[in-house]
Amino acid sequence: MATIIIDCKTYEVPLGKNVLETCLNLGFDVPYFCWHPGLGSVGACRQCAVKVFKDADDKKGRLVMSCMEPVVHNQHLAVHDADTIDFRKQVIEWLMTNHPHDCAVCDEGGSCHLQDMTVMTGHHERRFTFNKRTYKNQDLGPFLNHEMNRCIQCYRCVRFYKDYAGGKDLDAYASKNNVYFGRAEDGVLENEFSGNLAEICPTGVFTDKTLKEHYTRKWDLTMSPSICQHCSVGCNTIAGERYGALRMIHNRFHEKINGYFLCDRGRFGYEFVNAENRIKQPSINGDVVERTELETRLEKIMKSAKVIGIGSPRASLQSNFALKTLVGEDNFYHGVSDHEHDLAELAVRILKDGPVRTPSTKEIEKSDAIFVLGEDLTNTAPIVALAVRQAVRQDLSGEPEKIHIQGWQDAARKNLQQQRKMPLYSATIHETKLDDICTSANYATPEDIARLGFAVAHCVDHNSPAPEHFPEALQVRARSIANGLLAAKNPTIISGAGCASSAVMKAAANVAIALHKNGIVVGLTYTMLECNSMGLTMIGGHRLSAAFNAVINGHADTLILLENDLFRHGSFAEVGDFLARCKNVIVLDHTKSDSTDRASVVIPAGTFAESDGIIVNNEGRAQRFFQVYESTESIQESWRWIINIGKTLQHPKLQTWQNFEDISKAMASEEPMLQNIDEVNPAVDFRIVGQRIPREPHRFSGRTSMHAHIQVSEQKPPTDDDSPLSYTMEGTRIQPPSAMIPFYWSPGWNSVQSVAKYQHEVGGSLKDGDSGIRLLEANAASSLVYFQGIPEAFVPLEHHLWIVPTYHIFGSEEMSAKSASIQKRIPTPYLLISAVDANIYHLKEQDIIKVSIANISYSFPIKINRNIPVGMAALPYGLCDAPINALPEWGIVETSPLTELHDYVRKTKVQH
Amino acid sequence: MFSIVRSMWLVFLHMFKKRVTIQYPEQKAKLPARWRGRIVLTRDPDMGERCVGCYLCAAACPVDCISLQATQDESGRRYPAFFRINFSRCIFCGYCEEACPTYAIQLIPDFEMGEYNRQNLVYEKQDLLIDSQGKYPGYNYYKVAGMAIQGKEKGAAINEEKPVDIHSLVP
Ligand code: SF4
Ligand code: SF4
Ligand code: SF4
Ligand code: SF4
Ligand code: FES
DSSP states (O other): OEEEEETTEEEEEOSSSBHHHHHHHTTOOOOOSSOBTTTBBOOOSOOOEEEEESSTTOSSOEEEEGGGOBOOTTEEEESSSHHHHHHHHHHHHHHTTTOOSOGGGOTTTTSOHHHHHHHHHTOOOOOOOSOEEEOOOOOOOSSEEEOGGGOOOOOHHHIIIIIITOOSSOEEESOGGGOEEEOSSSSOOOOTTGGGHHHHSSSSSEEEHHHHTTOOOGGGOEEEEEEOOSSTTOOEEEEEEETTEEEEEEEOOBTTTTBTOOOHHHHHGGGGGGOTTBOOSOEETTEEOOHHHHHHHHHHHHHHSOEEEEOOTTSOHHHHHHHHHHHOGGGEEOSSOHHHHHHHHHHHHHHHHSSSBOOOHHHHHTOSOEEEESOOHHHHSHHHHHHHHHHHHOOOSSHHHHTTOOTTBHHHHHHHHTTOOOOEEEEESSOOTTGGGOSEEEEOOHHHHHHHHHHHHHHHOTTSOOOTTOOHHHHHHHHHHHHHHHTOSSOEEEEEGGGOOHHHHHHHHHHHHHHHHTTOOOEEEEEOSSTTHHHHHHHOOBOHHHHHHHHHTTSOOEEEEESOOGGGTSOHHHHHHHHHHSSEEEEEESBOOHHHHTOSEEEEBOOGGGOOEEEEOTTSEEEEEOOOOOOSSSOBOHHHHHHHHHHHTTOTTGGGOOSHHHHHHHHHHHOGGGTTGGGSSOOTTOOBTTBOEESSOTTOOOTTTTTTTTOSSOOOOOOOSSSSEESSSOSOOSOOOGGGOOOOOBTTBOSGGGGGGGBSSTTSOBTTOOOSEEOOOOOTTOOOOOOOOOOOOOOOOTTEEEEEEEOOTTTSSTTGGGSHHHHTTOOOOOEEEEHHHHHHTTOOTTOEEEEEETTEEEEEEEEEESSSOTTEEEEETTTSSSOGGGOSEEEEEEOOHHHHHHHHHHHHHHHO | OHHHHHHHHHHHHHTTSOOOSOOTTTSOOOOOTTOOOSEEEOBOTTSOBOOOOOOHHHHHOTTOOEEEEEEEOTTSOEEEEEEEEETTTOOOOOHHHHHOTTSOEEEOSOOOOOOSSGGGGEEOHHHHBOSSOTTSTTOOHHHHSSOOBTTBOTTOSTTEEEEOOTTOOOO
16 A cells, blocks of 8 residues: 545545546546557556655646555645646547548437537537648448548557457558558458447547437437347347437446447347347237237137247246246256257366366456467357457566566556467367467367377376377477476366367366366366356256157157257257147247247247346356347347236246246246256346436436337336336435446446446456355365266268367357347358368369268368368357367268369369 | 596506507418528528438437437438427427537428317428428538538538548558
């Protein structure tokens, strides 16, 4: 701690921070631009000036940039003296000399840091009468607008994009007064985290293009705390609605998970909520019906039928549990392929019964060595990939401390660090976006990845099994990885369901357990395929094939399918046959799919935006998402529909449930793995000074007009029986508990920077701590022993390809792939094969290969890859009709007449 | 007695004074230009819609009776896809006009808006948009703002340099 004196008042503050952070923590409104708690300081904008005095007698002092000035004991500072106030005002006046005067048509307006700082410094009149500099904009693809005239040259964008996120195609160009931030030429911003530029940039240079399609000011949005539904990481988001449509997704700070950032899938995937193919009305055999008719029909069906229910890894715990209760435990099946089911169960078992703890994303960011097995993180769990990048960027050599450079001194740290980085070992099926920072990147088939993992585990602890016939070259590599991990204090092992191999996941577990036995505090992370894969596994249920058998054997004839497109989890023929055999198929879903097309009864379920629910992320953290708005159509949460059905059937349990809390309580008492699930967030009757938490900012406009064209007398706004939030702007302005912060705002701070006011200290945890509760903790008395069953080394088969799944951030996940902006980034389907194989089959890039998988022929254009092992091929998950759920599987390469035709055409073309 | 006679005399004299009461509606009142009455949306000198859909009027309105949705046409101009004022709520305070950065929304000296049916007091854009610049002739927002629109490229607004050539090495 240090004693510092600001404006003649004394404060006790911690050492090791800069003056800007310290002032902000103490509640001083010091304006700033280039500093960001996630990026540190570079002193580029000169906005944050304060005065430092030599001692108590010094009356003159000197101006310093507070973001570059470390706090020292007995420091005398002035924030509000005439010189500094004047200086800051002048700086902003300079920055504004070129401002294009277009706030009215700027999407940043109303949540703009530049506006806030301009008002804060008191600059309100333009004195500069000369011409303004202008720039041409670039087309940056479907996610972001570019309006360079608004730039104030703070460099935040490139520092985030290049340094933090590892992007390569955004940079600063030109010099002096002409500095330009953009790409070398027009084109799509390639980095998977580009959307964060909209929040990082303190001005309106980079703004959300999808928001512009239906533009709404921040103050006009009805917002709710939500959880991203597009991968298993479970990033916290703010979802905003206006006029009955979801308008945008913003970051919601969660110290342990996503910090200040989201990936582009999470930020732009929301458009599926507004898509054309939403199911909005109940229908029976394709005809839209009234609710009453639906209810009578359902009652009739359910009374006379043998019903089974199939749950979903993308539906909430509440919906899955309600269905399980309705159909009974014996008739509840998991709506995932058996393979995926097993992988998820394995993950939960290892993390629950094993001795190794699964870390949060934040902890991964702090690990000092990382070993990734089989997971292309950038495409399966993007924010984890971003965390891995930060871990590697750490400088733990002790050098900075030696010359008194602190963590936030970004430029100095980088200069000192140069190429020094933390070790990252990876073994994947082909190259990944993290390879540029890897100490060693290995490419192998899932079997060989597992073997390498087992070998590493064996090197760490000889009691763990070693693979047989392991080549010496690989043994050397395994030893070096093992040594790297053994030298670390808190390494993390990351694997997951990505390469669809339980052996890989077991190998990862063995490595982690071996390190643990060596007394090392190791973390083990498994990424899953869907947002609630973990939660569904914890609820328990039978495998999907058992459901198929139940219908085939006549034990059941009616199916209730919950928010699931079964065709993603089984082969077309098999699932089609299964659905055809069911007498009644009742589907609850929000978006049309092949499964809803075959349903006799379709019930319109709410998406995350129209629902309340809890999902469990890959860390085992249960988190609640809150309904954003009441739909005007007949849409409601799946669990509410199921309660309704239960009521008409006079189901003993469902009858007694009224709202979200009733289900949660029941779940907590009945599900052994979800014992305190009802404590994920405060109860429905939680109030702050007797008031609800408003979803709308106090400046929300148009409420006496927005519905006036329908009915001029204002209707009563909907009340929320499931949460302490209100659908209006009435309510408390006091900071709500972390799980229930619908938006960030503080007087004078309209932009996203206002999150600082909700934190203990800027960049630290939220005042109320982290939200969500962890359901998986290491088991100290673990009886988990090393996994055996090491697979044989991979041997290529003639005329065959071993086909494994690969993933795309845009396209592999079901819902985001239905978002209009994401669709523009989805690659066309392909089969990735090695150059050797391409030669064997006389194929060139984009030629068609014909492969038969499980007796069905498929044609794919090929992509040739240098690193993928010979004899193996990768098929993008979710992009093509092929049965991804059946992978890995041998594909028989059929000589393709089309290829020869291709070759023929090409050759003749060359000859002419 | 005297005072009664005097009062009657004064009243009698008033019969020859100029009348204050006017015979509305046969006779119309003369209102000053800045009188705050019916709200209109005006056009710029080129007869383009002035409103750029910035939502500031809606935010300023103390009774929240303005709602709109901004959108953009092919030329890059922003305009309101719909613009609604619920005059049954409006208190004619003029805050919306104060807030408007483009002089689009203006209160004009017309108050004859009475309706038997309250629903008829909900005005949509077609009821609000007039073919005139209203009280503030000459102002054209896009000539001042740096946003490029069709027919006005970057660097062509008032007080703007030509766009920077970022490939130039000249100091
Ligand atoms: S584009 Fe934005 S973040 Fe980048 S330098 Fe300009 S103002 Fe700063
Ligand atoms: S897709 Fe995954 S990583 Fe991306 S924002 Fe959503 S939860 Fe986070
Ligand atoms: S005059 Fe006042 S009450 Fe009427 S629309 Fe304008 S701001 Fe609202
Ligand atoms: S303030 Fe003016 S420009 Fe903005 S939305 Fe209202 S009328 Fe249109
Ligand atoms: S914030 Fe300190 S110089 Fe930019």
